[in-house]
Amino acid sequence: MIDTNALDAGADLRSQFRGARGEDIVALYEHPRLPVVTYPYEWVFSQLKDAALQHLSLQLVAFDKGYVLSDATAYNMQMFDGRFLHIDPPSLRPYEDGKPWAGYNQFCRQFLLPLLLEAWSGLGFQSLYRGSMDGIRFEDALAVLPKSKMMLSPTALFHVWMHGRSVLKRSDSSSSSANRAEQAQVPKAHYRAILQQLRDFIAGLKSDRRPDSYWSDYAERNSYSDAMKRDKSAFVSEWAARTKPGIIWDLGGNTGDFSRAALDGGAGLSVLIDGDNDSIEAAWRNRARDGGRIIPVLMNLLDPSPSMGWRQMERQGLAERAPADGILALAVLHHMVIGGNLPMSEAVDWLMSLAPTGIIEFVPTTDPMVRGLMAHRDELASDYSPETFMRAVEANGQVGTTKTFEENGRLLVEYSTT
Template identity: 35%
Template sequence: MAIPHLRDAAQPVPTGTDLRPEPGSFRDPANQVFHAGQDVLRALDETAAAHWRALAGSDFFPPLLATGKVCGTEELPPGTAPERWAAMLRHERIPFVSHPYEWSFAMLRDAALLHLEILRAALPAGFTTKDGSAYNLQWRGTDPIFIDVGSFAPLREGEPWAGYRQFCQTLLYPLLLNAHIGVDFQPWLRARIDGIEPDQMGRLFRGTRRLLPGVLTHVHLHGSVQRRNAGRSTAVVREQLRDAGYSRELALATVRGMEKLVRRLDHQPPESHWVDYQRTCGYSEDDRATKERFVTAALASAPRRRLVLDLGANDGRYARLAARHAGYVVAVEQDPAVVDRLYRTLRGEGERRILPLVMDLADPSPGGGWRGRERASFAARTGADTVLALALVHHLAIGRNVPLPEVISCLTALAAPGGRLVVEFVHPEDPMARRLLANKPDGIFPDYRRDAFEALLAAHGTVEQRLELPSGSRTLYQVALGG
């Protein structure tokens, strides 16, 4: 089964000594993910290999591959798999790996809907998914992709969906928090890799909140059933469900009901300063036009970039410019409302080259999960060819009290060796800088000066271009970073 997104299968197949285990793939001993160069590989034991071949030969699975809803996957020739493994798959490489706590509300909802759509297609064909985790989904721009091919397994009659609890904890409950009580879910998911427990949700949804859509069934009833069955084995629970008449048709009806619920959930956050930043930021038309020309020239002056980071992306104005000159752009913004609006706009346009993410750059995503390595930190996932840091430095250095040397070290560390930094310095006399400084003690930032900033840039690379905007209070730099 050849998939267009994969490398030519005629290319050399990696050997066992080339394989590097994926730190986030160790919980299922039947199939594990490895990396070899640019290849993403999945090793299967005898049972998992049999499940894969049945899956590949089914009627429902190939259309999911063809439409890109499941990541591109093909089986490598016999004898490829290392000792103890029965088969080896090669997967499409995702342009940039992100985590659910970096997504906006609409992103999480669309990821949940794709998961349910896939399960709804699998059940009538006699398959289910063993997992329901949000981490089984990734993005190609604004298109969600299901990546855990090893999660598919034959369905046993009378067996409930094994992934239901994970789906609730990492997808449904975060959506309910945002939609029903306006609480941002990102900190909750970042704090717990397994998501939000039913008992935690239950304490938040008491009184009349119990009657909100989805709460009584999927929070309170789920929590009650979970407590009642805590001491029983899976086999006993399965037998009880079978005796009670639980069937494939009932499972399918449950999935359809869940889909209807998730589709109805929505969250319209209150307006914030950042939502309308392009109008309120104070740039003159001359400044804006000059800045766009500088950024465009910087992006166009080098060979086509594989990955560009737009840090402090706001409404995506410069991410869109970058997408004309790069294979992929990750647009990072702190405000979930701004990211949500950008995502909805880009998705409506069918944009596959820009991935918007929610992240506070003064507190970026750390490593998480088992030994802090199961989910890689933001810094470990970057290595961009170009980093855009426009109208950002003053917010970190003055607004968040991060010393200027630390700011520059952070920005340059996000680039690949030999990469490029396009950065804007807002002078202390700029109105925005004065506004930030007005809330700080006098003299707290003696080194926030243009000469000190330029010296730091020179220590990290070569300043290739420098341009002061017409207003005279902001300067743009194009820096070739040291290898």
């Protein structure tokens, strides 16, 4: 941190940068640039849990040094080098004796309630979370969470049941009674005990969607044949070695095998985007072996995150976070054209708009994956063919190296739009 008053150019800097309400700046913070900003509704259970634990750990360290955070928003937690970091240092404030935790309700809505929905009800929290940027509403959580578990857990009884009913009661009460509740004094020891209690409780939560043993062989149960996997990995590595992309988006990247191939070839970092909860969960659990250079993001490409919030600018949609330096779209196009009923030209145009270079895979109709998608359709999309695919690529850019796999007819195409 640099005090702008101590800089020769301090006056110039203060005139260039202003707060949202015209405030003068008093200090400059320099920090590494985040490769990508993600949001809680794009995370899986383990990611939200790790973010919550890191947030509470920071709160405890700060509290012991006489500071608190002015809020508890999950959006201030971002992935960097394989872990979650808090990115809003100005939200640190000196602790005032007796003052309650200002971000308590926010922490419950944005961390505790979504985690409990999945841990105790087996309900994925992402759709509800995306429907309200402020997090899960207490009335929704109390309607879904099993009352028996809340009654048997002292932590949940206090922070979910009692707190939730208090919030709902206050919303129906006069503003004066709500103000009295906000002004209630909280002893210092009690403040810290709340932070520690929540951290201990969340550390013990587990998703009710999959047993831990499920993850031991997940990648192996969803992999290609060894020979084809080696050939695809080599193709990807060679592309990355030629193009040296700083950040790639691995669309429909499953657990990240081909992200690793790109990293091995010279890519700097991969944002792994997949709509399968299990794939992202496995990728996050395996992040240590990737050196934190794969950032897993849960997102359905047929229904990507939209821009939301004030002026639709607070939370960026996927397209607004583009372009990447390169993309991998391996075994994803048939899901878009056949599964999503998109025109081939539209799907290819969108994929190629996301980065100036990349690799797109075409999976033929003889492939078991395509046959599975066709099982519930009366007929195949008329434009789903290798010829139509190649014409769509050529209409949007230049075709580079290609590779056809003799064993199943799959086609890899490298493209460039520059």
